[in-house]
Amino acid sequence: MPLSHRWTLTRYLIEERRRFPGASGDLNALILDISLACKAIARIVAFGSLGDSLGTTGVAEPAGGATNVQGEVQKPLDVMSNEIFIRMNEWSGHLAGLASEEMDEPKQVPSAFPRGKYLLVFDPLDGSSNIDVNVSVGSVFSILRAPADVVDSGRDVTEADFLQPGATQVAAGYAIYGPVTMLVLSVGNGVAGFTLNPNLGEFVLTHPNLKVPEDTHEFAINTSNSRFWEPPVKRYVDECLAGKTGPRGKDFNMRWIASMVAEAHRILMRGGVFMYPRDTKDPAKPGRLRLLYEANPIGFVMEQAGGRASTGRQPMLGVKPSSLHQRIGLVFGSRNEVERIERYHHEPATRDNGSPLFAERSLFRD
Numbered sequence: 001m002p003l004s005h006r007w008t009l010t011r012y013l014i015e016e017r018r019r020f021p022g023a024s025g026d027l028n029a030l031i032l033d034i035s036l037a038c039k040a041i042a043r044i045v046a047f048g049s050l051g052d053s054l055g056t057t058g059v060a061e062p063a064g065g066a067t068n069v070q071g072e073v074q075k076p077l078d079v080m081s082n083e084i085f086i087r088m089n090e091w092s093g094h095l096a097g098l099a100s101e102e103m104d105e106p107k108q109v110p111s112a113f114p115r116g117k118y119l120l121v122f123d124p125l126d127g128s129s130n131i132d133v134n135v136s137v138g139s140v141f142s143i144l145r146a147p148a149d150v151v152d153s154g155r156d157v158t159e160a161d162f163l164q165p166g167a168t169q170v171a172a173g174y175a176i177y178g179p180v181t182m183l184v185l186s187v188g189n190g191v192a193g194f195t196l197n198p199n200l201g202e203f204v205l206t207h208p209n210l211k212v213p214e215d216t217h218e219f220a221i222n223t224s225n226s227r228f229w230e231p232p233v234k235r236y237v238d239e240c241l242a243g244k245t246g247p248r249g250k251d252f253n254m255r256w257i258a259s260m261v262a263e264a265h266r267i268l269m270r271g272g273v274f275m276y277p278r279d280t281k282d283p284a285k286p287g288r289l290r291l292l293y294e295a296n297p298i299g300f301v302m303e304q305a306g307g308r309a310s311t312g313r314q315p316m317l318g319v320k321p322s323s324l325h326q327r328i329g330l331v332f333g334s335r336n337e338v339e340r341i342e343r344y345h346h347e348p349a350t351r352d353n354g355s356p357l358f359a360e361r362s363l364f365r366d
Contacts, residue, residue: 009035009183009194009203016187027187030094030118030143031171035183035203037088038139038175041081041125042196045137045177077131078102081124081139095120096146097157099324101293106157106324117151118170119144119162121293126174127259136178138261142297143171159324166296166309166317173301176265184210184268186304191268212307213271216334220255220263221275228279232312232344236275260289264298264332268305273337277312278329287311287329291321295330308338313345 007015013028044051067074082102089095090107093114098107101123109115120143127137144164150157173185181196183203193207219240226234240252255272257263263274278287289295299309299316309316309332316330331341 007205008200009185009205012192012194012205013187016189019189026094026116027118027143027170029092030089030116030120031185031187033089033092033094034085034120034141035175037085038181038183039196039201039203040084040088041139042175042177042181044077044080045131048131048134074102075125075128075131078125078128081128085120085122085124085139085141089120092116094118096150097161098122099159099162099292100124101290101325106159106162108156115151115154117146119146119157121162121297123290123293126261126294127257130257130259135257135259136176136262136265137259138174138176138265140174140261140294140297141172142166142169142293142300144168145170162292162324163321165320166291166299169296169300169317172297174261174264174297176261178262178265182206182265184265184301186301188304191301191305193268210268210305212268212302212305212334214306214335216267216271216273216337217250218253218255218270218272219275219337220257220267220272221277222256222258223254225279225281228281229277230279230312230345231349232341232347233275233277233279235344236341260294260298264301267307267333268301271334273331273333273341275312275331275341276329277331285327287327289328289330291319291326291328292324295328299330299332302332306335307333308335310338310342312341314342 010032013031017023017025017028079102082100086098086107090109091113094116095109095118096115097109098120120141122139122141124139125137126140130137147161150161171187173183175181175183183194185192191210192205193210194203195206197204221237239246239248243251266272267274276288295316302309303317311319311329312331331338
């Protein structure tokens with residue numbers, strides 16, 4: 001598509017809305033508000049340490065050091081990004097409520113503002129631990145419909161209102177703040193990527209029909225946790241590491257960025273599989289990533305792009321949430337690889353090749 005003919009995000013949303021003549025336009029307006037929040041965060045991230053003295057955000061920077069409901073230390077940018085998402089979206093009349101990684105409970109729309117028919121769930125700054133080393137970070141968001149009684153009565157939202165399977169998402173996406181800022185979005189009709197044009201201040205459509213390749217030779221996993229992996233995960237990784245001489249018959253490359261947005265973006269652009277599976281490291285946590293505002297929106301984008309998202313055992317978008325900050329194991333990316341990992345989880349358990357009982361004995365070595 002020639003640069004002069006590229007659509008802005010606004011035009012893209014208008015064209016998508018035309019598929020639904022009766023649509024009110026509220027969803028479009030909400031997504032544009034979200035994109036504005038992402039632009040503001042991108043600017044703060046781009047200033048890095050210089051931002052402390054420039055005061056360009058209009059939002060007082062918190063002292064930081066507190067912990068969120070996850071028990072994780074909140075960096076100042078985490079808190080600031082969360083506040084930006086709230087301020088950019090609470091006033092417009094499109095939302096009935098908001099929920100975030102950084103807030104213990106759902107955020108109510110203030111009584112001074114009208115309430116709408118959508119719920120916004122978000123991770124305001126994914127990968128913020130990488131800020132200090134200048135690695136790409138991002139924001140992840142999911143839009144749900146508010147229950148009918150919330151819309152009809154205007155009552156305050158509760159945690160239960162947000163506990164919807166990922167398949168019910170109306171739209172989802174992420175912004176990635178890297179060498180360029182991009183917004184990747186699905187409104188249920190495929191996936192489109194928009195690059196922020198700093199001259200125009202607009203997100204411009206640059207990747208109109210993103211597709212995840214079905215096959216790959218790259219996988220991403222934190223191998224420092226290998227001693228805690230379940231046997232199907234260990235089997236899959238061992239087979240990849242065995243390369244051409246192993247059962248897969250080809251060499252694999254291993255990647256690990258420790259920023260889920262960056263991992264998802266790489267996979268969306270060129271394929272791969274990402275694994276943060278359930279393990280035995282902390283039995284109280286059935287996974288590391290959060291279902292509602294990390295796994296579900298990334299899973300929605302992957303599925304819309306022809307990939308697959310899974311717990312390792314079942315489709316991610318079919319999981320019924322049990323709590324606002326529920327953690328879960330996550331595997332996503334190239335369809336054939338994710339399906340292979342699922343198949344390994346469902347096959348009868350094989351002997352543990354890592355056990356001393358089955359280790360190669362010196363008597364039988366060449």
